[in-house]
Amino acid sequence: MNTAPRRPVQLYRALLAAYPREFRGEYGAAMQQLFVDQYRRARTPGERTALWLRTLADTAMAAISEWLKAWRTAPPAARLVRAAGILFIIGGIFVPLAWWLGTLRPSFDYPYRYQPFVQDVLAPALFMAALTAFTGGAICLLLGMWPAANGHQRLALLSSALGSTASIVGWGALGLQLGDSWxxxxxxxxxxxxxxxLWAGLAADARNPLPHAPGAWVLAGLWIPVSALAGAVYEMVTGRWLDGPDWVFGLALMLTSLGMLWVGRGLAQMPVQAARAQDGGDA
Incomplete structure (x- = not known):
C-alpha cells in the first residue's frame, strides 16, 4: 500500500467518522487508500490545500446523503434509537452551556445591560431545550427498545420517560412562578x-442492542441523583438547603453531560443489524 505522511492520514481517518458506521465498514479502507494516492500526487502546498478543500466539501455532501439513506433504509426501531442518541447529544451540549451562561459575571464577561437577557431568558431557555431533548430521547428510546428490552430495562426506560416529562412540567411551573412547591x-x-x-444501562444483557458500555450510563445517570439525595438529606438534618460552591455543581453537570454525549454517540451509531432483531428480522 502506498503511504503518505501520518498526520494527513490520521486527519482523514477522523473525517471518515462523519459517515454512518455501516458505510465506513464497507468503503472506509478503499476511501482512505484513494486519499493516500491523491495526497502523494499533490506535490505543492497549493495542490494539497485544494485537495483538502475538495475532500471536506465532498465529505460534507456525501456524509449527509449517506445518513439520509441509512435513515430511510433502517427499520423503525433503529430510527427511534438513533433519534434518541441524537437528542441525548443535543441535551448533553445544552445543559453545561445553560449552566455556564447562568454563572457568567456581567462586569467581566459581558456588559451589565445584557444580564437580564442572558441569565433570565437565554440560560433558562437552553436548559428547557435540554430537558425537551432528553424527554424526546427517552420517549424514542422507550418505543424503539421496548420489543427487545428485558423487564428491568422496560421499567427503567418507562421511569426515564416519565421522569423527564414530569421534570419539564415542574421547571415550566417554576418558570411561570406558580409556587416553590413545584x-x-x-x-x-x-x-x-x-x-x-443508569438502570437501563446496567440492566443490559445479551439481547440488549444498546452499546455495552456500562461506564457511560453510570457516568450519565449517577451524579444528579447523588447531588439531589445529598441535598435532601442535608436539608432534613439541618433544616437548610445544601449550597455548595458553584464549581462542585458545575463538575457534576459536566460529568453528566459527558456521560450523555457518550451514551448518545453509541445510540446514534447503533448497528442496524442489532435493531432489526427487535422487528423480528434477521440479525
Whole structure:
C-alpha cells in the first residue's frame, strides 16, 4: 500500500467518522487508500490545500446523503434509537452551556445591560431545550427498545420517560412562578430520569442492542441523583438547603453531560443489524 505522511492520514481517518458506521465498514479502507494516492500526487502546498478543500466539501455532501439513506433504509426501531442518541447529544451540549451562561459575571464577561437577557431568558431557555431533548430521547428510546428490552430495562426506560416529562412540567411551573412547591416535582422528575438512564444501562444483557458500555450510563445517570439525595438529606438534618460552591455543581453537570454525549454517540451509531432483531428480522 502506498503511504503518505501520518498526520494527513490520521486527519482523514477522523473525517471518515462523519459517515454512518455501516458505510465506513464497507468503503472506509478503499476511501482512505484513494486519499493516500491523491495526497502523494499533490506535490505543492497549493495542490494539497485544494485537495483538502475538495475532500471536506465532498465529505460534507456525501456524509449527509449517506445518513439520509441509512435513515430511510433502517427499520423503525433503529430510527427511534438513533433519534434518541441524537437528542441525548443535543441535551448533553445544552445543559453545561445553560449552566455556564447562568454563572457568567456581567462586569467581566459581558456588559451589565445584557444580564437580564442572558441569565433570565437565554440560560433558562437552553436548559428547557435540554430537558425537551432528553424527554424526546427517552420517549424514542422507550418505543424503539421496548420489543427487545428485558423487564428491568422496560421499567427503567418507562421511569426515564416519565421522569423527564414530569421534570419539564415542574421547571415550566417554576418558570411561570406558580409556587416553590413545584421545585420538588422538577428535581424529583429530573432525578428519576437519570436514575432510569443508569438502570437501563446496567440492566443490559445479551439481547440488549444498546452499546455495552456500562461506564457511560453510570457516568450519565449517577451524579444528579447523588447531588439531589445529598441535598435532601442535608436539608432534613439541618433544616437548610445544601449550597455548595458553584464549581462542585458545575463538575457534576459536566460529568453528566459527558456521560450523555457518550451514551448518545453509541445510540446514534447503533448497528442496524442489532435493531432489526427487535422487528423480528434477521440479525
Amino acid at each position: 421545585w420538588s416535582f422538577a428535581m424529583g422528575g429530573l432525578t428519576l430520569f437519570f436514575l432510569g438512564v
